[in-house]
Amino acid sequence: AKRRPKEDMSQYKFWGTQPVPRTDEVVTDEGPIEPNKPISEIRAEPYPIHKDFEWVTVDLEDEAENRDVYELLSNNYVEDDEATLRFDYSAEFIKWALMPPGWRRDWHLGVRVKTSRKLVGFIGGIPARVSVRGKEISMVEINFLCVHKKLRSKRLAPMLIKEVTRRINLTGIFQAAYTAGVYLPKPVATCRYYHRSLNPKKLVDTGFSYIPRNMTMARMIRLYKVPEEPKTPGMRLMTAADVPQVTKLLRKYQSKFELYHMLNEEEVAHWLTPIDKVVYSYVVEDEKKRITDVVSFYSLPSAVIGKSAHSHINAAYLFHYAPSDLGAGDKRLQQIIYDALILAKAASFDVFNCIEFMDNAKFIEPLKFGRGNGDLHFYLYNYRCADVARENVALFMV
Ligand code: NHW
Structure with missing residues (x-):
């Protein structure tokens, strides 16, 4: 048929x-x-x-x-x-x-x-x-x-x-x-998944990635190598005491988008306070003890179904973030996401994933994310609303 x-x-x-x-x-x-x-x-x-x-x-x-x-x-x-x-x-x-x-x-x-x-x-x-x-x-x-x-x-x-x-x-x-990989009546937005290799050897061994024709494993390893420590001065793990400042930063940054979850302090404390193997959040603190940036990711492993030497791929997914508005523009965003890659690698993640929404198009290429083959559709139930362009979507569903 x-x-x-x-x-x-x-x-x-x-x-x-x-x-x-x-x-x-x-x-x-x-x-x-x-x-x-x-x-x-x-x-x-x-x-x-x-x-x-x-x-x-x-x-x-x-x-x-x-x-x-x-x-x-x-x-x-x-x-x-x-x-x-x-x-x-x-x-x-x-x-x-x-x-x-x-x-x-x-x-x-x-x-x-x-x-x-x-x-x-x-x-x-x-x-x-x-x-x-x-x-x-x-x-x-x-x-x-x-x-x-x-x-x-x-x-x-x-x-x-x-x-x-x-x-x-x-x-x-x-x-x-709600979000889903399947198409249903009718998405308000559709975004592609992107993947940044951190452990190319394991990703190739498990069949998640392939060695491109003009590449070797050694070259891939070199291509995706990241430093051992974050580069932004003042980047550190977020603590409960940072919640009020982080809430303000997120609110300010998120307000330019057309679809997002409005977080109050209690919710920021819940969603961002670090929990080992669940959620990882980092802030940049300047000399005056002001929090200027925040970036977070969560841990969602995938089990390898077929026969493989590895049982799981440890994937980090980009979660809430807000770059400082100190005038550095796209470079600043690239820098804090690069630090997130470094911190994820240091925490033994094999791959760092994100979807093509928010300002992510500004770092996807320079930071060597590759286009995945899955789409994520965003849906609203009992609410009619014109399509939202992907760069205006900032709604996270874990
Ligand atoms: S998306 C992840 C969904 N889960 C999975 O993919 C897990 C693996 N699959 C399964 O467990 C994140 C089954 O295949 C499921 C379908 C359960 C998916 N969303 O029972 P039937 C979410 O959790 C429609 C919505 O025979 P099944 C978001 C399908 O189009 N609908 O199928 C969830 C068909 O309807 P149609 C989905 O394979 C949002 C009908 O289900 C769907 O045994 C939920 C077939 O049912 C999906 N992901 O079970 C909506 N996948 O009209 C919330 C299939 O085409 C809405 N279908 O005949 C809001 C509710 C609250 C409102 C409050 C105001």
Whole structure:
């Protein structure tokens, strides 16, 4: 059978029923697609589910339940197209990602098999105030949607999405943001992944990279070599005491973008205070003890699925940053990202990833990032909004 174009709306049996823009829609006006409903009009009971399964609220503070989510994801979450790698978020990372200030337990929704109690489905939501073209909107960010491989294509994903939407609507929230590698109706922005080799030998050994025709391994190693220590004077690990200054810096820098998560001090403390093997954040402090720049990255290893001498690729992903506005322009940004590469290499990461959004185009080439083959699409639920150019997107979803 001939594959239908991805933009053909008729093929989206579930998404065609949801308040999202149609694939063929030219968006001109902005705002909610459906009006908010009074709580009394929102379904009070959970949606029915097949008799062999049951809905559960996952308690991530319980070590065994945290482990159940970790196991589900590490065996069944996102793989690359060739099925050579699979994301392997750590249990601690999952807690960090799903328990920011204001988190709610009933937005950590699972499906268990009634008899065995095995966790076979999950979806997570967290609260976030998101700025969309200057309008501040209370939303949730949805992440970690996963259905066990043995239960695929049984329409469990739409059930998880509907049930979590119901739980969120009951708290008076009607908008959401999410990202996915798959194309759905209809992205507000699409950005390409970029990868910067730090350990080319391991990346080639695991099949993540190839030696280009006019290259040798020795030349690749030389090409990607970075110094052992950061170059910017005053660059150091961020501490809790830096939170107020870092919040100000991030707010100021982020405000020029059209799509971003508005962080308050409590959230900056949560998302940026360093946690070993989860999140790494650094600041530049000048002689007057002022924080002038901040840069961070998080740790998301990928498990190597096929046979290999290596079990994992340790990947760092660029996270929140703000270069100083001391007049050095693009050079300053390049410098702090270069330091991030150096610090990631020193922490034993094999590759440093980022997507082509924010001001990233200004350092991608000079710092030798290579274009990946995956896209990341950004979506808003129940909010119509004209396309946002990738350089105006600054929304991080881990
Ligand atoms: S993206 C990562 C998603 N997870 C994975 O890729 C893990 C590996 N795959 C799986 O576990 C980050 C399954 O393949 C999943 C689909 C569960 C993906 N988003 O059950 P069926 C996120 O977590 C649609 C949304 O038979 P399945 C963001 C698909 O188009 N929809 O498929 C999550 C089809 O609908 P259609 C997706 O393979 C955002 C239907 O699911 C999707 O067994 C969620 C098929 O269902 C995806 N990534 O399970 C939305 N992938 O209309 C939140 C497939 O085409 C919305 N589908 O017939 C907001 C909610 C809150 C609102 C509050 C106001």
